[in-house]
Amino acid sequence: MAKPLLEFTDRGIYCDQGRFYIDPWKPVDDAVITHAHADHAYWGHKNYLAHHLSREVLYYRLGEINLQTVAYNEPVYKNGVKITLHPAGHVIGSAQIRVEYKDTVWVVSGDYKTDDDGVSDPFEPVKCHHFISECTFGMPVYSWKPQAEIFTDVNNWWQNNLQHDLATVIVGYSLGKAQRxxxxxxxxxxxxxxxxxxxNTNEALRRNGVTLNPTERITAESVKTEVRKGIILAPPSAVGTPWMRKFQPYSFGYCSGWMALRGAKRRRAADRGFIMSDHADWNGLVSAIDATGCECVYLTHGYTASFTRYLNEIGFNAKEVHTLYGGEEEDAGITEKEEKEETAELPDTERSPAVNDGQEAAK
Incomplete structure (x- = not known):
């Protein structure tokens, strides 16, 4: 039996013919990187290949690595294997990796979302025989509102805080959500x-030619009374720290897809929870997988067991695989116990099979 073009190994997704890995989590000679989040771009590889808009963020996060960058659809050949990168819509510079050899095509999605956020290059379905997909939010309860509605809520909340002499602190992951x-x-x-x-992330993106709205770094010299008149953009790691408490009194908003489950906002001590994710929701996942026309789909992280089961029930050939991806939103993730508590009272139509039978943990 012929060896598949891509294999799942203890180091990452491997192409034996091309002698390279995709998003490996252990040091390798040749790594192709979908995007610069820490669970996909590890330090220690000899050579890196990524999209050119990931260049400066990768240098900022990993140091002086040996990095080659390319544009979307710009081919690179490794031992006869054709590699092209295609927009994933996840964060700035994120890419799906298309791998072709002897008329066989595999696509590795990395992380992706199907809604256009106006910041990242929009997701483009790529036809393939085999599709390796995430399913971080692979449960029907996850259904995102239009972005315009979300930010109408955000801006109204900010304005209301100003009227009540409250500082506004909004929390989002430093690469992706913060820029969005x-x-x-x-x-x-x-x-x-x-x-x-x-x-630091914004500055790296600006060095890469990305145009962002003006921002001002908070330093020891920042005047608290002036900062409180604006809006403070903070990462999840800042929640509950002395750095954040010095701006009291404030209203604190948390941006995460996990906010779709009741109680997530309360557990993070947030005054407002905004349901916002850089990953595809349930409908986005299903539509993206269907658009590839793939013969087989492999699910790498998220609600893998339940989503695999669902896809097989509706006619896809789906398989669950184990990887180390999915840590990039771990600060906003929920535990299996929390998930069961959250979904216990949901209508049956909003529960995944995993929640009903208690077999699947949230990632």
Whole structure:
């Protein structure tokens, strides 16, 4: 039996013919990277290949690595294997990896979302025989509202805080969500002040030629009374720290797909929870997989057991595989116990089979 073009190994997704790995989590000679989040882009590889808009963020996060960058649809050949990168819509510079050899095509999605956020290059379905997909939010309860509605709520909340002399702190992951928030704020309301981790990422993206709305880094010299007049953009790691408490009194908003489950906002001590994710929702996952026309789909992280079962029930050839992906939103993730508590009272139509039978943990 012929060896498949891509294999799942203890180091990552491997192409034996091309002698390269995709998003490997252990050091390898040749790594192709879908995007710069920490659970997909590890330090220690000899050579890296990624999209050119990931370049400066990868240098910022990993140091002086040996990095080759390419544009979308720009082919690279490794031992006869054709590699092209295609927009994933997840974060700036994110890519699906298309691998072709002797008329066989595999696509590795990395992380993706199907809605256009106006910041990342929009997701493009790529026809293939085999599709390796995430399913972070692979349960029907996860259904995202239009982005315009979300940011109408965000900006109204900010304006209301200003009227009540409350500082506004909004929390989102430093690569992806932070830039999406930034680009959709009503800049007429005030300045945007940033935590250092987010500003470092913004600066890396600006060095890469990405245009972002103006921001001001919060430093020891920042005047608290001035900062409180704007909006403060912070990473999840800042929640509950002395850094954040110094801006009291404030209203604190948390942006995450996990906010779709009741109680997530309360557990994070947030005043507002905004349901916002850089991953595809249930309908986005199903439509993206269907659009590939694939013969087989492999599910790498998220609600893998239940989503695999569902896809097989509706006619796909789906398989669950084990990888180390999925840690990038771990600060906002929920436990299996929390998931059961959250979904216990949901209508049956909003529960995945895994929630009903208690076999699947949230990632």
């Amino acid at each position: 928030i930034l680009q959709n704020l009503n800049m007429d309301l005030g300045k945007v002040y940033t935590h250092g981790v987010i500003e």
